[in-house]
Amino acid sequence: MEFTIFHYLRVLFVFFALSSYSFVVRGDKSSLLIVDVRSFGARANDHRDHTKAFVAAWDKACKSSSSSVDLIIPRGEFHVGPIKFSGPCTNVSNLTVRVKGHLKASTDLSKYRSGGGWIEFGWINGLTLTGGGTLDGQGPLAWPFNNCTTDSHCKLLPTSLKFVGMNRTIVRRISSVNSKFFHIALVQCRDFKGTRLNITAPSDSPNTDGIHIERSSNVYFSRSHIATGDDCVSIGQGNSQITITSIICGPGHGISVGSLGRYPNEKDVKGLVVRDCKMSGTTNGIRIKTWADSPGLSSATNMTFQNIIMNNVTNPIIIDQSYCPFSSCSSNVPSKVKLSEIYFKNIRGTSSSKVAVQLHCSEGMPCKKVYLENVHLYLASSYSSGGGSGKQESSNGGSEAVSSSCRYVRAKYIGSQSPPPCH
Structure with missing residues (x-):
């Protein structure tokens, strides 16, 4: 009798659970x-x-x-x-x-x-x-109703x-x-x-x-695949202790800090680590972008980009302190975003453009403490991929096929470099 009542109550519970x-x-x-x-x-x-x-x-x-x-x-x-x-x-x-x-x-x-x-x-x-x-x-x-590339008040x-x-x-x-x-x-x-x-x-x-x-603070993203029409990851203003790791990015615009310095009262960015990521066919690899004529002072500091593979990337390493995505930009006033303590370590792969490293900092606030350690980037048209490992093979040496471009920065170089350092 006890078993019968127990069995009945169990069936009744399951019935109500599934029905509700x-x-x-x-x-x-x-x-x-x-x-x-x-x-x-x-x-x-x-x-x-x-x-x-x-x-x-x-x-x-x-x-x-x-x-x-x-x-x-x-x-x-x-x-x-x-x-x-x-x-x-x-x-x-x-x-x-x-x-x-x-x-x-x-x-x-x-x-x-x-x-x-x-x-x-x-x-x-x-x-x-x-x-x-x-x-x-x-x-x-x-998407046809997105007019933000032509209208700043969209x-x-x-x-x-x-x-x-x-x-x-x-x-x-x-x-x-x-x-x-x-x-x-x-x-x-x-x-x-x-x-x-x-x-x-x-x-x-x-x-x-x-x-x-x-x-935001104490943010961690990992083991993800991003293929899109803009930045795979964008780090905006006011962030601290951000880690981005094991991201496969492409197509897209790469992993970006910014854009920074567009609005008044922006907060600083500090403590960013991007490591063990792969960019394939992106317009940028690692990019730091700030607006010219910033309405206020701010900074981005203590940022490390390490163990990044570039596969046919247009701008593998780029700092752009005159950023403007609109069809016409007229300001000649330098950016007021201070960039410092930036580390590029073990960046390797291929560039689809001849300028593989572009460090264009602000005339008003030149970049400080920028380090490049063991950067190995080569022209994609001259090299064949080594099975996605970041190793390349070429019969012509190829290191002279890519170059660096620097403005208002004296970067420090550690280990071997391709392209050659800025003079």
Whole structure:
């Protein structure tokens, strides 16, 4: 009789759990609340807008009394957005959002605010975003409306995945395709780790930066593949202790610091490490870019770029302190961004242009303490790749085929150099 009652209660529990997609799993010390968007009316592959269902599921997850919550977005296609997942989630110390499905962004641009996000997480402690799912920004329908290359006051299209004011965040095993603007952006985040990300958009897609970081600290991105139409990674103003490692970049514009010095009251950049990355077919490799005629003083210091492989990169190493992406730029006033303590170590591979190293600093604030150690770059047309290892073979020596160009900087050279140092 006891077995029969136990069996009945177990079947009843499973029935209610599966019918509501929301239930609590109790452990010895705490409980895990599982919330599924299907509990709130979301249905995969039905082409309806599921924004309200996602918001309701988030509301239940964030306001839970459980210390640990899993929010499930199952397999299948869901149309959503724009959508904000906002905290604080007072009682929840570990909140995991498992995106297993394919999310598609709304193509109605009137729904988005300028500079906003499609999917935005804000003011949350202890978030994990994972699941192997895909965020599809449906960018091809929006890119024709991007006029930012000709209009400095343009309306910004939405970033696909935006994080604002976050602490202790983990993002892993997420794909982003065809963002309308940036794929991923961090603003005022601390202790952020992103890994095993796959980011793709066509090489001619405008302003589709893979990862943009601004006013954040203790950020770590690794083991990701980024192929897009703008910077694979861009490090904006106000950042400290940023590590970028094991990134495969290309096509795209490389890994960039900046642009810096465009706006008043920008904060300094300090403590950047970029290591063990590979650039293939990009317009730039490692780039530091600052605007001329900066409205205020700022600096970027203590930056290390190490163990980087360049494969047919147009500008493998470039400092540009007269940066301007617009069709016409007239300012002759030097940049007020001070660059110092910059280390380029073990940079090797091929350049598609004859100027492989370009260090063009500000006349008003020349670069200080710039070091190049064991830089081996050769003209791509003269060399054949050594199986992706960074080793090249040539019958003509080839080192004279590439050159360096320097302005307002006296770099220090360590070890062997190709191209030859600036005189």
